[in-house]
Amino acid sequence: MIHDFGVVWSERALLLSGLANTAILSTLSAIAALLLGFIVTPALMSKQPAVAGAARVFVDGMRCVPFLLFAYIVYYGFPSFGVRLDNWTSGLAALTIYNAAYMAEILRGAWVVQPREPIEAGVAFGFSEIGLFRRIILPPLLLSAGPVIGNQMIQIIKDSAFLTIIALPELTHAASSIQSRHYVPFAAFITAVFLYWGLCLVIEAGVSSIGRVAEARR
Amino acid sequence: MAQFNKVLDVAGVSKRFGDVEVLSDVSFQVDKGETVCVLGPSGSGKSTLLRCINWLERPDAGQIYLNGERVGINGASIVMGDRDLSKIRTRIGMVFQHFALWPHLTVLQNLMEAPVQVQRRPKAEVRDEALALLSKVGLSEKRDAFPARLSGGQKQRVGIARALAMRPDVLLFDEPTSALDPELVGEVLVVMRDLAREGMTMVIVTHEMGFAREAATRVLFLDRGRVVETGSPDRFFSNAETERARQFLQRYAGDTANGRR
Numbered sequence: 218m219i220h221d222f223g224v225v226w227s228e229r230a231l232l233l234s235g236l237a238n239t240a241i242l243s244t245l246s247a248i249a250a251l252l253l254g255f256i257v258t259p260a261l262m263s264k265q266p267a268v269a270g271a272a273r274v275f276v277d278g279m280r281c282v283p284f285l286l287f288a289y290i291v292y293y294g295f296p297s298f299g300v301r302l303d304n305w306t307s308g309l310a311a312l313t314i315y316n317a318a319y320m321a322e323i324l325r326g327a328w329v330v331q332p333r334e335p336i337e338a339g340v341a342f343g344f345s346e347i348g349l350f351r352r353i354i355l356p357p358l359l360l361s362a363g364p365v366i367g368n369q370m371i372q373i374i375k376d377s378a379f380l381t382i383i384a385l386p387e388l389t390h391a392a393s394s395i396q397s398r399h400y401v402p403f404a405a406f407i408t409a410v411f412l413y414w415g416l417c418l419v420i421e422a423g424v425s426s427i428g429r430v431a432e433a434r435r
Numbered sequence: 436m437a438q439f440n441k442v443l444d445v446a447g448v449s450k451r452f453g454d455v456e457v458l459s460d461v462s463f464q465v466d467k468g469e470t471v472c473v474l475g476p477s478g479s480g481k482s483t484l485l486r487c488i489n490w491l492e493r494p495d496a497g498q499i500y501l502n503g504e505r506v507g508i509n510g511a512s513i514v515m516g517d518r519d520l521s522k523i524r525t526r527i528g529m530v531f532q533h534f535a536l537w538p539h540l541t542v543l544q545n546l547m548e549a550p551v552q553v554q555r556r557p558k559a560e561v562r563d564e565a566l567a568l569l570s571k572v573g574l575s576e577k578r579d580a581f582p583a584r585l586s587g588g589q590k591q592r593v594g595i596a597r598a599l600a601m602r603p604d605v606l607l608f609d610e611p612t613s614a615l616d617p618e619l620v621g622e623v624l625v626v627m628r629d630l631a632r633e634g635m636t637m638v639i640v641t642h643e644m645g646f647a648r649e650a651a652t653r654v655l656f657l658d659r660g661r662v663v664e665t666g667s668p669d670r671f672f673s674n675a676e677t678e679r680a681r682q683f684l685q686r687y688a689g690d691t692a693n694g695r696r
Contacts, residue, residue: 334535341489342601343525343553345517352552356539434538434581 221404228395235391236412242387243374243416246312250373251366253313259350261325272298272321279318285379287315292383308380312373319369327362328354360431367424371417378413388412438468441503442605448487448497449547450480457483458660461497465605467580469635472647475657476683481640482532484526484657485607487649488638490520501526502604523552528598528606534590535613536582542569543578543595546600554601561600568596572626588619595626599635604632608639644687648672656680 224341225232260272279287292307302310331354339353359366378389396402443465450458457480464683465471473481486492488499490507499506505524509515515523536545546565550556569575572592582590591611598606611627612620624646630637631650641647647654648670654671656664656679664671664680675681 332533334531334533335537338489338529338531338535338537341491341524341527341529342549342597343521344549345521348552352548353537357537360539385570433583435583 218404221401222408224399224401225404225408228391228399229322231391231395232388232408232412233384235388235409236416238378238386239358239374239413240313240416242308242312242377242380242385243370246309246316246377247370247373247377249309249313250316250320254324255318255350255355256329257317257321258324261321262328264266276318277320282315282320284311284315284376287311288383304380304383304385307384308377312377312380314367315376316373318364319372323362323365323369323433324358327358327365331357331361355435359432360427363427363431364424367420367427370420374413374416374420406408441628442467442469442501443488443638444498444503445484445488445502446498446500448484448494448499450483450487451493455579456592456660458487458494461657461660461662463655463665464664465636465638467636468630468654470631470635470637470639470650471653471655472651473638473640473655473657474644474647474683475644475663479657480659480660485529485583485609485638485640489524489529490515521553524579525601526604528601529610530591530594530598530601530606532610534582534587534594536590536593538582538603541579541581541619542585545593546597549597550600550602565596565600568599569593569669571629572596573622586619587615588622591615591623592626595623595630599630605636608637608641610640610642612641612643616627642683642687644672658683 257272257276260268263269263272263277288308288311291302291311292304295307296303335357336349336354339349344353377387380387381390381393384390388409392405396405399405436487436516441464441545445464446462448458448461449456461480461484463471472526473484475481476657481577483492487494488506490499493507498508501523504523506527507515507520509519511539537548540548543562543565546575547558550561550565551558566575566578569578572595574589574592574596577593579584582593585593594611595606608627615623620643627637627639627646628650631652634655639647639651649668654666654668655662656662656675656677664677666676671680672684675684
């Protein structure tokens with residue numbers, strides 16, 4: 218067993234590059250998903266039924282599709298419509314679009330329980346549309362939804378492991394190729410598990426610092 | 436121009452929510468430097484009236500003019516777009532019953548937010564003015580505190596300073612002391628009394644009869660969405676014309692005698 222971990226250690230460069238790719242992939246798509254959420258959430262809350270309805274269909278649709286299937290569709294299915302994306306682009310797109318639906322729903326949930334008066338004060342003081350959302354509505358949303366958003370980021374990290382099926386060289390892919398080359402499944406996978414855990418700890422630390430910022434304002 | 440001194444002109448404003456007529460044909464004017472107190476039983480439409488003035492509620496009928504400029508409707512009798520509406524709203528300050536401070540911003544940031552972001556005034560100038568306003572309401576030392584750390588009275592004083600930071604033509608108060616513990620009401624009324632003395636133009640919806648009697652230049656008595664009586668506070672409080680106003684005042688006098696506000 219010790220020997221198995223020795224084998225994994227000798228392949229550390231591969232694992233670390235997998236870890237780096239997972240970190241990059243998750244970070245980029247978490248940011249992009251949140252930004253997309255900033256657009257989808259006001260659409261969900263829109264007073265125009267067509268806008269709200271379209272956003273609702275997108276959000277509910279995404280939440281009912283298994284991520285693995287969605288990634289298959291983007292990578293293998295889109296080329297039938299002439300959209301051919303490489304594995305990085307389709308992986309990023311799939312993770313981002315899929316999680317944007319969750320981010321939007323998280324922000325909507327935080328929005329409906331916000332007190333009405335401060336938002337109304339924003340309107341009375343001349344804020345409207347984008348300015349109102351960006352300066353008055355969104356900041357308290359982010360503070361109150363911070364922990365749930367952090368939770369979703371952890372979900373993104375874990376979902377990114379599925380992208381090994383489209384040969385994206387992320388952490389699971391690296392661990393899997395080490396095990397198949399050297400037949401050390403336990404050592405390779407358990408090492409990957411600990412590396413994922415490390416990534417999640419970073420997110421947890423971020424969440425708790427948002428929590429402190431929010432606490433001062435509560 | 437006859438309208439020169441008239442800051443606010445509310446003409447025939449009506450508003451209904453479903454089957455309920457909340458305001459019917461309400462008209463009144465506010466001259467520069469006046470303190471008009473709007474009194475009346477709860478449910479009489481006082482808050483809705485204030486909210487119609489800056490179009491937080493859209494009136495069903497009637498006109499509102501701010502310094503001769505129509506609020507909510509532009510020249511071609513079309514409902515104003517967000518941009519025009521927001522421009523005219525910056526000239527109407529509002530103080531809310533539940534303070535409505537922005538929780539993610541410090542006290543100083545609350546004061547600076549709209550002048551900088553909406554009015555696009557230079558930050559340094561706004562900051563100096565905001566600091567002066569904070570010292571005026573006695574909260575200089577709280578400038579970096581978040582609203583959640585303030586008492587109700589302090590929050591409302593910040594709310595007043597925040598409205599003043601916009602340099603509004605008129606200040607609307609929507610029951611500014613109703614959400615406060617009785618012992619905190621005084622500190623807010625002191626600030627409002629000072630503003631009245633300085634000649635700030637104000638429309639105040641309130642249940643503080645003592646304040647209205649002493650600080651108002653004029654009283655507007657609303658009942659079931661109509662202006663029932665209007666006049667000087669002295670005459671209203673000592674010699675109300677209508678039966679309804681007398682009943683209303685009697686009930687308040689009774690409450691005060693029983694130790695209730």
